[in-house]
Amino acid sequence: MAKRYEKVSEDVRRRIESGEYSPGDRLPAETALAAEYKVSLPTMRQALAALQTEGLIEKRHGRGNFVRKQRQRAERSNLRHQWEKNRARADLKERSSTGATELDTGLSIKQLAFHAQYERIQAPEELATALGVEPGTAVLKRTYRTRSTNEDEPLNVARSYIPYELAEQNPDLLDESQEPWPGGTMNQLHTVGVEVDRVEEVITARPPTGEEVEELGLMAGVSVMDVRKTLYDISGRIVEVADVVLPGDRYAVKCVTTLERW
Amino acid sequence: MAKRYEKVSEDVRRRIESGEYSPGDRLPAETALAAEYKVSLPTMRQALAALQTEGLIEKRHGRGNFVRKQRQRAERSNLRHQWEKNRARADLKERSSTGATELDTGLSIKQLAFHAQYERIQAPEELATALGVEPGTAVLKRTYRTRSTNEDEPLNVARSYIPYELAEQNPDLLDESQEPWPGGTMNQLHTVGVEVDRVEEVITARPPTGEEVEELGLMAGVSVMDVRKTLYDISGRIVEVADVVLPGDRYAVKCVTTLERW
């Protein structure tokens, strides 16, 4: 009943969990393992691929198979929205001091490299629905890439969409060279008279696309979280929709809900 | 530069996205595709495996490879907590009418099959930290499995942990035959004098373990979300910790944050 590669991967898993190999250790070469378990090389590789998918080992071309270390996760809490709103009306000096991503990661502003790209697009079907506008409406699309300068691995990619009609009320908002904008989106919206009332975030999980594996430097066998954030102003109008892609092994999303008292 | 299996999977992806094959359609047999692309069968299979990992196709043993349909997602909103708290003090009739999972899925209470299992355990290290108690403290562990009676696929698995000291104040809370408890955990806690003040949920994403693939009937190439929920009462004490595993292709987690007004 049990397939050979399953038996093999079970045994290797057992050996890792028993501590015979610790996080960071290199496993014996695939040829050596194949000989030890008396299976062909492709079968051995299938067994190891299963462990990689589970996130237990990490394959490094030309170097070996390594027991994976548990990474420390950055935590992205929804409390950041109140924090950001509070800062939206603060003075320039305070707004410049730190941003929301630094809050998540615990890194200082100098350890984060930041790249923004602006574009004027016409809203396709799905986006128009999300923004509550007619398809084809002009929208300011902003693409952000955040990297840590220590590790060269990127942290996340975000795409933000704002009705063009809203953004053009302040020409500075159309200029990508102003990034990183001190005080973030909440301050930007404040400059065009918008007060944000409610933030809705919808989180889903899926395997990364091949493109994202490249872009985010992901290991095979890692999931990503899609976070779609929708900002409503105090009149109930949607003022921003943003899609953030977070590596599943490096991020946790925290959602704090305070309940009404009895 | 480009590997053959990548070229092949790219082309098949293009053909699917162009609409040559629609969701639900069967692709040609692997042997036929291998011949068409002039690659060996294993290479063809590697190309298809990549598309499976991306969630684009679904392999069905003995039947063929099918273009995957986008499933409808159940949405698990944090508004459910306020909703549940409001019902915790309602009368039995109202509490019995429907529960939080029905709220998420839009299914009626009769379409959901429910299985609960209770256990008294001693808190291991990690759990003790999460509950804010000493390791070894007695804890009531409750395992819930929810299935839809239409589709035979299970919806989710949840494990809940409550300090035993708290649960034993009401003997009914120790009896698994009382499940499904009308009014849910918030009502259960209410019977021992606890008012919940704050809910914290931490969401992470990862590939499923082999066990979960079995248990939740997942396809290979699907991610799962781990939701760790922590309930605080009005004195700041932790009264429940729960771990929920949600299939990434069938669930979305929604987090609504209402901000203070200027």
Add this chain to the structure above:
DNA sequence: GAGTGGTCTAGACCACTGT
């Protein structure tokens, strides 16, 4: 039983890593 995908083998050759 015919057709499909799943497992497994034995071995060739390529690409990356470190010395």
Add this chain to the structure above:
DNA sequence: CAGTGGTCTAGACCACTCC
């Protein structure tokens, strides 16, 4: 250069699904 994993082949045989 030696050692390691990555790609690819050609083909045998097994397991599942449907008619």
